[in-house]
Amino acid sequence: MFLEMGLLKLIIVPSLVAVVAFLAYTHLVPTPKPDFPRDGWFGTGMKRADDTKITPFKVAVPDAVLEDLKNRVASTRISHEVLEDANSFEYGFNANYLKKVLDHWQTKYDWRKQEVILNSWPQFITEVEGVKVHYYHAKPDAKKYKKVVPLLLVHGWPGNVFEFYKMLPMLLDPVAHKVASTHDIAFEVIAPSIPGYGFSESPKKTGFSQLAAARVFRKLMERVGHKKFYMQGGDWGSIVTSQLARMYPESALGLHLNMASASPTSIKGLFYAVVGSIIPQHVFKHSHHHDYSTLDILTKVMLPESGYMHIQATKPDTVGTGLNDSPAGLAAYILEKFSTWTNGEYRKLPDGGLTKKFTLDELLTIVTIYWTQVNVHEFINKCIDQILHQGNIVASQRFYKECFTDPYNFPLTNIDEMREMQCSFSHYISVPTAHAQFPNELFDKQPAEIIATGMNLTSQVVMPDGGHFAAFEHPSDLAKHLFSFVGGLEKKK
Ligand SMILES: *[C@@H]1O[C@H](CO)[C@@H](O)[C@H](O)[C@H]1NC(C)=O
Numbered sequence: 001m002f003l004e005m006g007l008l009k010l011i012i013v014p015s016l017v018a019v020v021a022f023l024a025y026t027h028l029v030p031t032p033k034p035d036f037p038r039d040g041w042f043g044t045g046m047k048r049a050d051d052t053k054i055t056p057f058k059v060a061v062p063d064a065v066l067e068d069l070k071n072r073v074a075s076t077r078i079s080h081e082v083l084e085d086a087n088s089f090e091y092g093f094n095a096n097y098l099k100k101v102l103d104h105w106q107t108k109y110d111w112r113k114q115e116v117i118l119n120s121w122p123q124f125i126t127e128v129e130g131v132k133v134h135y136y137h138a139k140p141d142a143k144k145y146k147k148v149v150p151l152l153l154v155h156g157w158p159g160n161v162f163e164f165y166k167m168l169p170m171l172l173d174p175v176a177h178k179v180a181s182t183h184d185i186a187f188e189v190i191a192p193s194i195p196g197y198g199f200s201e202s203p204k205k206t207g208f209s210q211l212a213a214a215r216v217f218r219k220l221m222e223r224v225g226h227k228k229f230y231m232q233g234g235d236w237g238s239i240v241t242s243q244l245a246r247m248y249p250e251s252a253l254g255l256h257l258n259m260a261s262a263s264p265t266s267i268k269g270l271f272y273a274v275v276g277s278i279i280p281q282h283v284f285k286h287s288h289h290h291d292y293s294t295l296d297i298l299t300k301v302m303l304p305e306s307g308y309m310h311i312q313a314t315k316p317d318t319v320g321t322g323l324n325d326s327p328a329g330l331a332a333y334i335l336e337k338f339s340t341w342t343n344g345e346y347r348k349l350p351d352g353g354l355t356k357k358f359t360l361d362e363l364l365t366i367v368t369i370y371w372t373q374v375n376v377h378e379f380i381n382k383c384i385d386q387i388l389h390q391g392n393i394v395a396s397q398r399f400y401k402e403c404f405t406d407p408y409n410f411p412l413t414n415i416d417e418m419r420e421m422q423c424s425f426s427h428y429i430s431v432p433t434a435h436a437q438f439p440n441e442l443f444d445k446q447p448a449e450i451i452a453t454g455m456n457l458t459s460q461v462v463m464p465d466g467g468h469f470a471a472f473e474h475p476s477d478l479a480k481h482l483f484s485f486v487g488g489l490e491k492k493k
Helices: 002-028 063-074 095-107 111-118 168-172 210-223 236-247 267-278 294-305 307-314 316-325 327-340 344-348 360-371 376-380 393-405 415-420 475-492
Strands: 055-057 123-128 131-138 147-154 185-192 229-233 252-257 429-437 455-462
Touching: 063 095, 063 327, 095 327, 095 360, 111 360, 123 210, 131 168, 131 210, 147 210, 147 236, 147 475, 168 185, 168 475, 185 210, 185 475, 210 236, 210 393, 229 236, 229 475, 236 252, 236 429, 252 475, 267 294, 307 316, 307 393, 316 327, 316 393, 327 344, 327 360, 327 393, 429 475, 455 475
Parallel strands: 147 185, 147 229, 229 252, 252 429, 429 455
Antiparallel strands: 055 123, 123 131, 131 185
């Protein structure tokens, strides 16, 4: 206990002094604030006007690509053995279980069935800032609901739009799926693949950050006819939609997050983070946060679980090369996250608890989409049989590097930049924001009091169960909270 207190003082007191000094410096010295960039270009070659036509899209992976995938899975080499006293996920993906997953992929998994699911809703491709963006655009039966409101729904890493396949029908027809009791509201859903993910084209230039994605998605929403819309997101989806709310509050009707990150950059936030770590039960209202500890988040979550982030934020292409060349490597790398991020305790299990909440088929669909990125240019030119499938794991990982290098996005490196930032993660979000906190979400441990220092948090609910991939794991809980939040805002109008 004494040692712990000593340690606490050793770390917290100097950090507190440093942060207070920093805040005083940054607040007392006024500097002109440059605006964030309103345009960008991530296409090939010189900037030109976007081709704004909207092309319908269907997922159709050629047989040859699927055959090649099966052959590669068949020739997998897994020669390391699981440690005798660690038959779990604690050293990473368990090799014994990986062999079972690969066997399922090769002998039982049917991509064509998954393709039918993927093609259940209308999909389109259009060019924004030089990149072909894929998106679902699904509309409810307008006769059935009093009001149809637009929703921008954004996925994260290592997921893609497939994560939404269970929630989409609920958003379109909430009464039929028992996530709302009245016919007041249904959503018109626009769910894009982040460029570099899923069926969107990869950016060809550096700088495609979360801020750029937010700008691109706002342009997409305007192109499909919506100047104002609601937003929902987890993982990168929460960061992208939050950035959109910061940059373009006039476009955002409301923001719903299942991962809320607010860095304690104000004095109040800092107070909560420090004092709340010592006497959380006196500082935070909700009992879920009565064991809150900033130090625990750092040492029990961030240090053991953020290695992937450091790699991807520094040298994404290096690790990505191996993953893009080996389906086994890709599956291990991605599905390890679906284990640990769904529930940290699953690390102790030989199979990572992967099928406790998901089926191998749906998990392998997430992976197969990373394996088979479509060359959308060729799709648009209608030579469907010749579409190249190149994989998009590298591009998805570069999104981490761009996150930390965009000076307007997350200026960590330079105090002058930090003072000037117009749109950093710490800039206050004034748009009404709701937060669905899932208890096993490792990266979403902040109490409402801390989050409210960074955004206009009008509602936070702590869910009874669930982790990082909320839409995939608990779609109806997420949809219910989203409907009650948006219903409340619409009633006030
Ligand atoms: C939060 O949102 C509500 C609802 O739109 C609004 O009335 C209120 O002024 C906002 N608060 C802040 C601090 O922006």
